[in-house]
Amino acid sequence: MTATIPFTRAVGGRAPSSSPLRLMLAPAGAPAALIDGAWWPRSRNLTEQLPALVECLDPLWGRITRIAVSRTFWPVIPGAVPAHGHMVRVGWSNAGQDPHKLLLLSHTFGRWDLLVIPPETAPATAARLMATATDPSRSLTATGLIHEAERFRAAAEAASDSDSLREAVWDSEGGADKTPATLPHDS
Numbered sequence: 001m002t003a004t005i006p007f008t009r010a011v012g013g014r015a016p017s018s019s020p021l022r023l024m025l026a027p028a029g030a031p032a033a034l035i036d037g038a039w040w041p042r043s044r045n046l047t048e049q050l051p052a053l054v055e056c057l058d059p060l061w062g063r064i065t066r067i068a069v070s071r072t073f074w075p076v077i078p079g080a081v082p083a084h085g086h087m088v089r090v091g092w093s094n095a096g097q098d099p100h101k102l103l104l105l106s107h108t109f110g111r112w113d114l115l116v117i118p119p120e121t122a123p124a125t126a127a128r129l130m131a132t133a134t135d136p137s138r139s140l141t142a143t144g145l146i147h148e149a150e151r152f153r154a155a156a157e158a159a160s161d162s163d164s165l166r167e168a169v170w171d172s173e174g175g176a177d178k179t180p181a182t183l184p185h186d187s
Contacts, residue, residue, distance in 0.1 A: 024130040038133035040117040054083035062109035072099035100142035
């Protein structure tokens with residue numbers, strides 16, 4: 001299931017966000033996996049980003065009561081955030097939790113793990129990560145998915161550089177299209 005929602009209501013007295021939530025969830029009924037979906041926040045400000053995520057997930061997964069993040073990539077971690085008419089406690093860990101994963105706990109339905117795609121990720125890479133994280137045959141951890149995306153990006157850059165080098169060699173060896181400055185005249 002893909003959920004992209006425009007978040008228009010104010011949460012906790014803050015102005016509403018006009019940007020849609022970037023979230024993709026594994027299909028309903030998909031086999032259990034290490035990751036249940038992917039979230040691509042627009043910034044590293046959890047106080048601003050988490051309310052929209054919870055607002056989207058509460059109706060799907062039951063009331064979200066706790067969120068756990070790794071301190072690795074979040075400069076400020078609030079103790080709680082207002083979302084969907086209630087407060088959600090936010091916890092953190094220095095070790096033991098995959099730094100690219102967000103753990104969500106629901107009072108009634110259980111636990112979900114989302115890949116957190118860094119906000120500065122290029123759109124094409126983020127789209128690939130979202131698709132991979134929600135693929136029914138997925139088997140990588142959140143960090144494994146990020147590393148795989150980095151290897152893919154590096155390989156694509158290397159291939160592009162190689163193509164540019166081949167073209168430059170071709171041109172330097174006379175293979176470039178050349179338009180004569182003057183056409184020969186028949187005498």
